[in-house]
Amino acid sequence: MKQANFSKLALKALLVRLRNPLNMSNENTLLSIKDLHASVEEKNILKGLNLDIKPGEVHAIMGPNGAGKSTTGYVLSGRDGYEVDSGSATLDGEDLLEMEVEDRARAGLFLAFQYPVEIPGVSNLEFLKVAVDAQREARGEEALTSAEFLKIAKEACKQVNLPVSFLKRGVNEGFSGGEKKRNEIMQMILLQPKLCILDETDSGLDIDAMQVVANGVNSQRSPERSFIVVTHYQRLLDYIKPDFVHVLADGKIVKSGDASLAKELEAQGYSWLQAEPTEDELED
Amino acid sequence: MSEWLQQAIARADSIQDGFEDQRATSLALLKDIKWPTRKTEAWKYTPLRAVERSAAIFKEESPELEPVAVEGLEFLELTFVDGQLVSLPEDLPEGLTIEMQESSLFAEIKPERHVFGLVNDVLAADVAVVTVAEGVAIEQLLRINNLLSNGAQGHIRVIVDIKAGASLKVVENAEGQGASLTTAYTEYQIGAEATLEHYRFALQAADNVAIGGCHFKLLESASLNSSIIGFGSDLQRIDTDIIHAGEKADAKLNAIYLLDGKELFDLHANVEHAVPNCTTEENIRGIAGDSSRAVFNGRIHIHRDAQKTLAELNNRNLLMSDKAEINTKPELEIYADDVRCAHGATIAEIDKKALYYLQTRGVSRSQAQLMLSFGFINELIDQMPTAELAEWVRPIIRDRFSQMEVK
Numbered sequence: 001m002k003q004a005n006f007s008k009l010a011l012k013a014l015l016v017r018l019r020n021p022l023n024m025s026n027e028n029t030l031l032s033i034k035d036l037h038a039s040v041e042e043k044n045i046l047k048g049l050n051l052d053i054k055p056g057e058v059h060a061i062m063g064p065n066g067a068g069k070s071t072t073g074y075v076l077s078g079r080d081g082y083e084v085d086s087g088s089a090t091l092d093g094e095d096l097l098e099m100e101v102e103d104r105a106r107a108g109l110f111l112a113f114q115y116p117v118e119i120p121g122v123s124n125l126e127f128l129k130v131a132v133d134a135q136r137e138a139r140g141e142e143a144l145t146s147a148e149f150l151k152i153a154k155e156a157c158k159q160v161n162l163p164v165s166f167l168k169r170g171v172n173e174g175f176s177g178g179e180k181k182r183n184e185i186m187q188m189i190l191l192q193p194k195l196c197i198l199d200e201t202d203s204g205l206d207i208d209a210m211q212v213v214a215n216g217v218n219s220q221r222s223p224e225r226s227f228i229v230v231t232h233y234q235r236l237l238d239y240i241k242p243d244f245v246h247v248l249a250d251g252k253i254v255k256s257g258d259a260s261l262a263k264e265l266e267a268q269g270y271s272w273l274q275a276e277p278t279e280d281e282l283e284d
Numbered sequence: 285m286s287e288w289l290q291q292a293i294a295r296a297d298s299i300q301d302g303f304e305d306q307r308a309t310s311l312a313l314l315k316d317i318k319w320p321t322r323k324t325e326a327w328k329y330t331p332l333r334a335v336e337r338s339a340a341i342f343k344e345e346s347p348e349l350e351p352v353a354v355e356g357l358e359f360l361e362l363t364f365v366d367g368q369l370v371s372l373p374e375d376l377p378e379g380l381t382i383e384m385q386e387s388s389l390f391a392e393i394k395p396e397r398h399v400f401g402l403v404n405d406v407l408a409a410d411v412a413v414v415t416v417a418e419g420v421a422i423e424q425l426l427r428i429n430n431l432l433s434n435g436a437q438g439h440i441r442v443i444v445d446i447k448a449g450a451s452l453k454v455v456e457n458a459e460g461q462g463a464s465l466t467t468a469y470t471e472y473q474i475g476a477e478a479t480l481e482h483y484r485f486a487l488q489a490a491d492n493v494a495i496g497g498c499h500f501k502l503l504e505s506a507s508l509n510s511s512i513i514g515f516g517s518d519l520q521r522i523d524t525d526i527i528h529a530g531e532k533a534d535a536k537l538n539a540i541y542l543l544d545g546k547e548l549f550d551l552h553a554n555v556e557h558a559v560p561n562c563t564t565e566e567n568i569r570g571i572a573g574d575s576s577r578a579v580f581n582g583r584i585h586i587h588r589d590a591q592k593t594l595a596e597l598n599n600r601n602l603l604m605s606d607k608a609e610i611n612t613k614p615e616l617e618i619y620a621d622d623v624r625c626a627h628g629a630t631i632a633e634i635d636k637k638a639l640y641y642l643q644t645r646g647v648s649r650s651q652a653q654l655m656l657s658f659g660f661i662n663e664l665i666d667q668m669p670t671a672e673l674a675e676w677v678r679p680i681i682r683d684r685f686s687q688m689e690v691k
Contacts, residue, residue, distance in 0.1 A: 101643035117641045121659030131645035
């Protein structure tokens, strides 16, 4: 009996390792996505996504429109209407997919939106304070006083080159595209997440604005904090240097490499992806 | 006819103050009027039981009452207690006068809708007339206080005449201690190129009956910016009438209501575009909790000659309980062909995208809902031109709002 049990366990361990060849030790993985399938309005978007990210790493996810790049961020953050059909995603070993949206944020996940929503009537400062308080409470830290918070909020404004007066305005209300993106980065600076997903943060930005955003991101790089930089174009990666580049096509990663892969994609475009039939199509 | 109205008429009949003639027309109309019922369109959702049952009396002697203080503001105070004028502002700025007048009629308003306008005609004891001389800008805010002691009945009327090129800021402040009944009407004439910044706060105890309205007549290039903020009560009814009587006049009306318990709040907003080239923008937002009821009727009437009118009416409501009720009805009557007119009325849910956005920042779902609901009305508070008033009223609204949420 003992022997049988042992062999079952050994087999299980082997299977885990086979499914997860890049990640030798689970303890050292911040984010682990395994065979993730997800759909929106019954349309399959993610079709077996695998990704492991260690603390301190910067991963770029590139790919054509409709590949599932934004969906990845929405599924991980728990947006309504994004259904997980199978697979798993863990952050620091905790099952992300079972958590409420706010608990994922409190566990250290941050999504910088491609289109941050405008919320008139809710002041940016109040919103940021409530968010930071929630984050601190989750970490077992005491809430900041209003004066303490105002001080760090002003500093964060400075870091992303936003006038302090923006704190008094409604959340993103009447902000330009670039200002909204900078406001996202400011939130990231204040919330100090473990994993940041930047969803096409470069879209709609000119070079100067992109540099401000990239500087904000780079200032937050640390051995403990990881990033997923989702982008359609290579140019953002000139400013935020990735450790790994993945190509997402039709809901799964079809190619991974180092920063040079981004250059390759820039030269070749994504058309080569469509030239080869996908696995699904082969199965059909 | 209701017993309450019979008593009101009897009282008016018995007043011998030398102004009987001025009261006669309204009194005659009132004696003939049909007491509104559920079949009366203007009172369809607002039953008058609370009036019929009211035991509020005309007090011979009233206690001394003080209006609420507002940090950072010193008002010119025009104060009524239980319907009697008790104080006029001392040291009026140059160009501003306040006099007492014997009687005035709500001549331009349909009597059927304004049965209480007629009641006010015959029972308002002291009618104050405020005049701003031509071209004078009065910086200090004038506050009209309608204070009612417990169980008192009072009827007030103020007429404000802002001459050409002049400007005035007025706060109408109603504070009823409880079980009181009031009718309160103000009439404004805003002269050519004159401006009025106007507020009406009805933030009183829940067992009051308060009926009244504001009548704004705008002459050429006049400008009105009005904010109305009300809690409900046993019966809270406000009729606003905006009459564009001169070309290029501009009117903006923001209104907020926040209802709890079994409260009732009814806002009837009527706009008459009688001449061309005028603009109106109305933003009405309300939140109804518990088993309260909100009634909104927004009518915009664009007369045949009123070409190039721009008019927008938007009413948005949030329901915070299954038992709360909102009756909203925008009415557009357009007889001119070259106008831009938009209206919308919604009973909204909280914006899901905004909710998700806040949650992704770690804000709990319940707190995010609270922030967004409050933000929905706070957006209009942000637009109040006098910041001190916004800062004063914001925490009052927030307090009530958090009490509503607890239930």
